[in-house]
Amino acid sequence: MTDSPPELSSLNRIRVVLVETSHPGNIGAVARAMKNMGLSDLALVAPRAFPHAEATARASGADDLLARAWVMPSLDAAIADCSLVVGASARSRTIPWPLMLPRDCARRMQAEAAGGAKVALVMGREKSGLSNAELERCQVHVHIPANPDYPSLNLAAAVQVLAYELRMAALEAGSALPAGKVLERDQPLATAAEREGLYAHFERALAALDFYDPDNPRQLMRRLRRLFNRAELDRMEVNILRGILAAAEKAARAEGRPAT
Amino acid sequence: MTDSPPELSSLNRIRVVLVETSHPGNIGAVARAMKNMGLSDLALVAPRAFPHAEATARASGADDLLARAWVMPSLDAAIADCSLVVGASARSRTIPWPLMLPRDCARRMQAEAAGGAKVALVMGREKSGLSNAELERCQVHVHIPANPDYPSLNLAAAVQVLAYELRMAALEAGSALPAGKVLERDQPLATAAEREGLYAHFERALAALDFYDPDNPRQLMRRLRRLFNRAELDRMEVNILRGILAAAEKAARAEGRPAT
Numbered sequence: 477m478t479d480s481p482p483e484l485s486s487l488n489r490i491r492v493v494l495v496e497t498s499h500p501g502n503i504g505a506v507a508r509a510m511k512n513m514g515l516s517d518l519a520l521v522a523p524r525a526f527p528h529a530e531a532t533a534r535a536s537g538a539d540d541l542l543a544r545a546w547v548m549p550s551l552d553a554a555i556a557d558c559s560l561v562v563g564a565s566a567r568s569r570t571i572p573w574p575l576m577l578p579r580d581c582a583r584r585m586q587a588e589a590a591g592g593a594k595v596a597l598v599m600g601r602e603k604s605g606l607s608n609a610e611l612e613r614c615q616v617h618v619h620i621p622a623n624p625d626y627p628s629l630n631l632a633a634a635v636q637v638l639a640y641e642l643r644m645a646a647l648e649a650g651s652a653l654p655a656g657k658v659l660e661r662d663q664p665l666a667t668a669a670e671r672e673g674l675y676a677h678f679e680r681a682l683a684a685l686d687f688y689d690p691d692n693p694r695q696l697m698r699r700l701r702r703l704f705n706r707a708e709l710d711r712m713e714v715n716i717l718r719g720i721l722a723a724a725e726k727a728a729r730a731e732g733r734p735a736t
Numbered sequence: 737m738t739d740s741p742p743e744l745s746s747l748n749r750i751r752v753v754l755v756e757t758s759h760p761g762n763i764g765a766v767a768r769a770m771k772n773m774g775l776s777d778l779a780l781v782a783p784r785a786f787p788h789a790e791a792t793a794r795a796s797g798a799d800d801l802l803a804r805a806w807v808m809p810s811l812d813a814a815i816a817d818c819s820l821v822v823g824a825s826a827r828s829r830t831i832p833w834p835l836m837l838p839r840d841c842a843r844r845m846q847a848e849a850a851g852g853a854k855v856a857l858v859m860g861r862e863k864s865g866l867s868n869a870e871l872e873r874c875q876v877h878v879h880i881p882a883n884p885d886y887p888s889l890n891l892a893a894a895v896q897v898l899a900y901e902l903r904m905a906a907l908e909a910g911s912a913l914p915a916g917k918v919l920e921r922d923q924p925l926a927t928a929a930e931r932e933g934l935y936a937h938f939e940r941a942l943a944a945l946d947f948y949d950p951d952n953p954r955q956l957m958r959r960l961r962r963l964f965n966r967a968e969l970d971r972m973e974v975n976i977l978r979g980i981l982a983a984a985e986k987a988a989r990a991e992g993r994p995a996t
Contacts, residue, residue: 514883623774633769633896640897685983707967723945724984731990
């Protein structure tokens with residue numbers, strides 16, 4: 477069971493996604509940290525060993541979260557129904573990406589979840605974190621401002637910090653305290669699956685238009701993903717952009733058609 | 737080594753005191769959490785087993801903190817030189833005591849340490865916490881507002897939360913902390929004129945593609961403006977989008993050209 481107060485029910489819509497965790501003990505410790513903070517939705521993408529006695533031992537009394545955990549073959553599957561996807565990032569990347577502190581990020585996530593959306597917090601592997609391709613599936617990257625001489629937190633410790641901030645944000649929102657930014661929105665946020673559909677459509681349309689960066693064709697899609705993830709597209713915006721892409725594809729096909 | 741920035745030197749005056757810890761693995765995990773957050777002063781009151789291979793293993797690269805840890809026979813000895821002593825409390829006590837949230841408490845501790853005082857954070861046993869006699873040696877009790885149905889955090893997880901708040905307080909005090917979202921940017925933001933150029937280009941390209949919302953043609957441009965303004969486009973992104981629009985226009989012109 478998670479918290480009963482209705483003001484904390486937003487925490488039920490926040491999923492923690494662990495990608496390719498190596499040590500089952502860490503999965504258990506994450507479950508405990510989550511339940512301590514009132515989170516309950518755990519997804520495991522291709523864990524090395526699960527279920528596992530060590531996971532159960534470290535979960536202490538949080539083994540109900542392990543029993544209900546989703547085991548998924550891919551990150552895309554684990555986040556498909558999530559509107560806001562946040563990835564934990566330890567390093568700065570070649571392409572800079574909007575990077576938030578845990579507190580601001582948690583307020584943002586809480587506000588979204590309180591509005592009824594599904595939200596995901598994606599955590600990478602113990603040794604190497606999330607890949608660039610995985611981070612590009614996240615609209616926001618969250619970074620714990622650790623000691624630069626020793627920055628790598630244990631996986632469960634990082635989840636503990638972020639889950640704590642999520643709980644604080646929910647508690648703040650439940651009281652009269654002003655918390656974070658209120659987003660005025662007339663359309664639901666697009667889901668991860670809808671965003672991926674848009675990016676795939678962009679790739680097809682750009683190919684049809686013969687539009688690519690000859691020096692670095694993959695860099696172009698990365699920049700477009702970054703732009704549109706940052707914009708936090710709503711569903712109607714995705715539909716508008718796909719409508720434009722479909723019109724451009726149609727024109728390109730006609731252009732390529734041999735004159736009759 | 738802890739952080740070099742002088743504004744974080746206050747963290748060197750904050751000691752974590754673990755009272756009668758049962759599991760050496762927890763001592764190691766505490767050392768790692770401390771070092772991750774820039775703390776370095778660890779005191780152990782009558783640990784059940786220390787030093788211990790499990791402590792070293794869980795400390796990862798923070799074994800230097802273990803090597804320098806004070807092992808003390810009593811809590812009084814471990815806090816003797818400390819001006820402000822804070823005790824972690826999970827339960828409400830029969831005698832009410834000033835109870836602070838981690839964030840406020842960390843700010844209070846940080847301010848004290850920045851003024852040159854020694855500060856202690858005292859953590860109790862895994863199973864039973866601090867005794868009443870021990871809590872009465874603390875001026876302030878700090879309480880992590882956990883899920884009431886499952887309130888007991890792992891020892892290292894609790895230290896992680898409190899050490900994180902201490903680091904945040906030190907960063908805030910040193911104003912080494914950028915407020916809000918940190919946008920790492922490798923390109924200058926587009927100017928208003930560049931944005932207007934983009935929107936005008938969108939209008940031309942959409943007209944060429946015969947793409948418009950028959951119900952409300954002006955609504956479409958309004959939605960695109962809102963989307964791209966929200967995204968805070970940089971110059972390269974404007975150039976990429978205009979490149980795509982130019983390619984679409986070219987295709988549309990070719991499509992409209994009468995067959996020869």
